[in-house]
Amino acid sequence: MSKKNDQPISRKKFMQELRRYERGSVTRRHFLGVTGLGVATAVMGAAVPGLLPRKSWAATDIGDRVILATWPNYHDPANFEKFTEMTGAHVQVNVFGSNEEMLAKLQAGGSGWDVFVPTNYTITTYVGEDLIEPLELSKINNFEASAFDPRFSDAGTVNGTVYAVPKNWGTTGYVVNTKHTGGKQLTTWKEFWDITKTDFTGRTMVHDYQLTTIGNALKYFGYSFNSVDPNELADAEKLLIEVKPHLYAINSDYQPPLRNGDAWMSMCWTGDGKQLNTDMPEMQYVLGKEGGEIWSDYYAVPKSAPHRDAGYALIDFLLDPAVNAKEVLAHGYPVADSRTNELLPKELLEDPILYPAQELLDALEFGAAATLTDPNRAELLARFKSA
Numbered sequence: 001m002s003k004k005n006d007q008p009i010s011r012k013k014f015m016q017e018l019r020r021y022e023r024g025s026v027t028r029r030h031f032l033g034v035t036g037l038g039v040a041t042a043v044m045g046a047a048v049p050g051l052l053p054r055k056s057w058a059a060t061d062i063g064d065r066v067i068l069a070t071w072p073n074y075h076d077p078a079n080f081e082k083f084t085e086m087t088g089a090h091v092q093v094n095v096f097g098s099n100e101e102m103l104a105k106l107q108a109g110g111s112g113w114d115v116f117v118p119t120n121y122t123i124t125t126y127v128g129e130d131l132i133e134p135l136e137l138s139k140i141n142n143f144e145a146s147a148f149d150p151r152f153s154d155a156g157t158v159n160g161t162v163y164a165v166p167k168n169w170g171t172t173g174y175v176v177n178t179k180h181t182g183g184k185q186l187t188t189w190k191e192f193w194d195i196t197k198t199d200f201t202g203r204t205m206v207h208d209y210q211l212t213t214i215g216n217a218l219k220y221f222g223y224s225f226n227s228v229d230p231n232e233l234a235d236a237e238k239l240l241i242e243v244k245p246h247l248y249a250i251n252s253d254y255q256p257p258l259r260n261g262d263a264w265m266s267m268c269w270t271g272d273g274k275q276l277n278t279d280m281p282e283m284q285y286v287l288g289k290e291g292g293e294i295w296s297d298y299y300a301v302p303k304s305a306p307h308r309d310a311g312y313a314l315i316d317f318l319l320d321p322a323v324n325a326k327e328v329l330a331h332g333y334p335v336a337d338s339r340t341n342e343l344l345p346k347e348l349l350e351d352p353i354l355y356p357a358q359e360l361l362d363a364l365e366f367g368a369a370a371t372l373t374d375p376n377r378a379e380l381l382a383r384f385k386s387a
Contacts, residue, residue, distance in 0.1 A: 057139075057313040058086045066310035069094045069102060069116035071297070072253040073272055075318075076330035083317050089310045097252025098209035099372060106131045106302055113302050114311030117167055120155035120296045121367035127158045132300045134161045139312040142319035144339070152296035152336035155366075164298035165315065168333040170270030171356065171364060172212050172293035177264040179282045189219040189288035192265070193243060201246040205254045205266035210381040211371055212267055212293060213240070213250075219290045226368035233376055240384045250385060258283070274332030274353045285353045291363035296336070 080091040126132045156164035196204040215225040217236040257263035273285030321339040
């Protein structure tokens with residue numbers, strides 16, 4: 001493979017240009033010129049179908065909008081702008097703070113979503129309640145199953161059918177402003193809860209999300225993050241009720257008060273920890289030594305999706321490795337796609353916030369499906385919030 005000027009083109013560059021051509025984001029003439037294939041097209045076209053002119057979603061009418069339900073601080077707005085430029089479909093983003101909120105919205109019907117972002121442990125529930133559709137993978141050309149680490153992609157397949165494709169993965173820890181710890185580095189969930197009741201009273205935030213708030217209270221006692229044992233939940237509730245008067249807020253969108261100094265510490269997901277630490281180096285991201293959560297998020301299509309073609313087009317666009325790399329640089333969450341990781345800077349792939357030490361990872365648990373619908377955990381969170 002060579003360019004018009006006979007300078008060789010790398011395999012990576014060739015594949016990037018080929019994928020751009022397949023998406024319709026560059027012309028056939030541009031592709032042939034950049035790669036230097038020129039008159040060889042007639043021969044290569046038979047062997048590489050992507051060289052032949054074809055209709056792509058970027059050149060079709062998919063409507064004027066697509067509605068995405070997702071999490072806070074989770075995408076690069078510039079990518080949405082590019083998608084609109086390419087398709088004419090505006091991306092409307094609905095932000096949620098918990099999987100319980102997303103499930104309740106879909107169960108109520110008429111969500112209006114075309115795509116949403118569920119977490120690994122919830123997908124079997126969505127399938128069991130017939131709320132999401134098996135994906136038409138022919139509409140998601142940028143999904144290559146072999147490129148993904150199965151630890152973070154297998155949950156999207158239920159009984160041999162693909163219902164969701166991987167977005168990214170991460171951990172749940174907490175972030176603390178070390179300007180207020182006297183330089184002390186925190187390392188455990190016990191310290192998180194204890195300092196909230198003392199030096200950080202009125203300055204700590206927890207998620208409005210039972211899985212993580214209850215789960216990380218359970219870790220104080222050494223219990224499983226996913227416990228549904230009534231006695232263990234009673235211990236967690238006692239701790240949460242004791243801590244409640246000392247909290248600044250219960251909210252899953254915690255970056256604004258951390259940035260303006262009203263809050264000093266919060267339960268935190270990987271990407272928020274990375275964003276905060278990048279902008280404010282005094283913000284330390286902590287994975288408690290006792291354990292906690294590791295998770296993987298996915299793209300899925302509700303059965304009631306009103307702009308279905310636009311939803312599939314958005315998923316396909318966001319899974320393009322070059323687009324996904326821009327997502328990672330913006331949101332700071334690791335991805336399981338080896339093609340995307342090839343495009344990311346080495347320092348990011350070695351960042352300890354995104355890729356923690358193995359001994360910390362080994363202590364983490366994936367969320368369990370039972371926690372999503374367990375009535376005891378749901379009632380516990382309700383009592384905690386109303387206390």
